[in-house]
Amino acid sequence: MSYWDKALDEELLDIYLTEAEEVLAHIANHLQLLKVSASHESLVEVRRGFHTLKGSGRTVGLSGLGEVAGKVESFLNGVLDNNTVLSNEQLQEVEQVTAEFATWSNTLREQQSVSFSPDVWIARIEQWGKPAVTKARKKKAIDDVVMIGGTRKLSRQLYNIFLNESMVNITTLEQDMARMNAETPAIAPSSVARRAIHTLASNALAAGFTHMGALGRAVEQWLDEVGDDWSPAQHKLYSRVIKSVARMWQRISDLNEPKEEKALIKAVREATPSIKRGAKQAESLVNRIESTPLEPSEMVTEHVEVDAPMVHEELTATESEPIHEEDASNQIPDEVNAILDVALNEVEDVSQEASEEQPTLMLEDIPETYAPPSAEEHPDLVDAEILNLFQEEADELLPAIGNELRAWHANYGAVEHADALLRALHTLKGSARMAGKHNLGNIVHNMEERITRALKSSPDAQTFEDLFADLDAIGLYFEDGHLPEH
Helix, strand or coil: CCEEEECCCCHHHHHHHHHHHHHHHHHHHHHHHHHHCCCHHHHHHHHHHHHHHHHHHHHHHHHHHHHHHHHHHHHHHHHHHCCCEEEEHHHHHHHHHHHHHHHHHHHHHHHHHEEEEEHHHHHHHCCCCCCCCCCCCCCCCCCCCCEECCEEEEEEEHHHHEEEEEHHHHHHHHHHHHHHHHHHHHHHHCCHHHHHHHHHHHHHHCCCCCHHHHHHHHHHHHHHHHHHEEEEHHHHHHHHHHHHHHHHHHHHHHHCCCCCCCHHHHHHHHHHHHHHHHHHHHHHHEEEEEEEECHHHCCCCCCCCCHHHHHHHHHHHHHHHHCCHHHCCCCCCCHHHHHHHHHHHHHHHHHHHHHHCCCCCCHCCCCCCCCCCCCCCCCHHCHHHHHHHHHHHHHHHHHHHHHHHHHHHCCCCCCHHHHHHHHHHHHHHHHHHCCCCHHHHHHHHHHHHHHHHHHHHHCCCHHHHHHHHHHHHHHHHCCCCCCCCC
């Protein structure tokens, strides 16, 4: 029997659809991962996604959708509780219901209601049967390190975790790039893509892939400084970045070091407003010093000593000069667009050579990777190198998280503090999962989701009470001795 599902009001429906779009994309990413590796973490993320759809649906009055999502969640709970894996048929069924949720969401967006049969879907989910039990396998004696480029040793566990995490981030970037390509005029990357760039750069540097990390950091600074109105040159440059990152990942998956992208990093830096201003100020200072005539008494044949106070005065004067409005604009000036065109031509030549060497990143080509064990259950299996990296990053992130939350609490409208808080939490979550701290990763993820929901409506006193409770939970986690000693 058909059932009409309709939200309580249009505002609640809009909130639901915005969240559902993000959640369904997240589920789809992890379903792709499950096709190539029986990743426990990906299965947890899929389950969490349907849990969110269940709660959101029931909250806004879409009870039918909430019931179907809840049934999928219950099934996946059984898979996780029994420590088993999905069969190919079950994975296809989960993909099918995910696709149906996307269709239902589109119908809701167009018609504000949707007609379907929840009972039919619930009965279908009940027929999925018991999850396939993982067959016992003989343990293979494998080396605990891999050789990158034949010269650099890297923990196999860190390598495999990096491959999994970076693949998810690159998939996010490629999907966001497809969204950008579909829009005219050019639009900027989404906040989700910006966080993916940040996480990718952090993880690459942690794993020792410095060329990928350097490119990621340069792009992160660029995106932090530019606005939402993009020129075709910016769009073209960003597209090159995404293709380059995918090629780098492919080389890493083949146990090779990624190639350095000097031309691309140069183009990105030339497009970054603060770097452009700094270069102009430095050039102005040099020109001033060189054009200042020296007194005869100051002239020497072989060596010129520049008076330090004079240099300081010149530097101060240069720094105090007002920056023209066109320099402070988020738009790229015409002369910089010209520079970008030259740089992009160099990048294009390099990219064409690289593309001949490396195939396009395809999910089905990704080698089977290792699903990391839980550090909470098996602390002896976690590499000390990973834990030390996690320790160092956590020491920096925890104070920043607390400071940004308190600053946001003091001024509800200061969304820049919320953005900084989300970025710090996202980095902590990624580091925790790379270190096998999945319980902590889940706590941080829940805090991220709470902030995202608050930003879509408006934060209130209860929001911050819950966020401070989350922060306390994170603090208690560390106080309970889950970090290694310095």
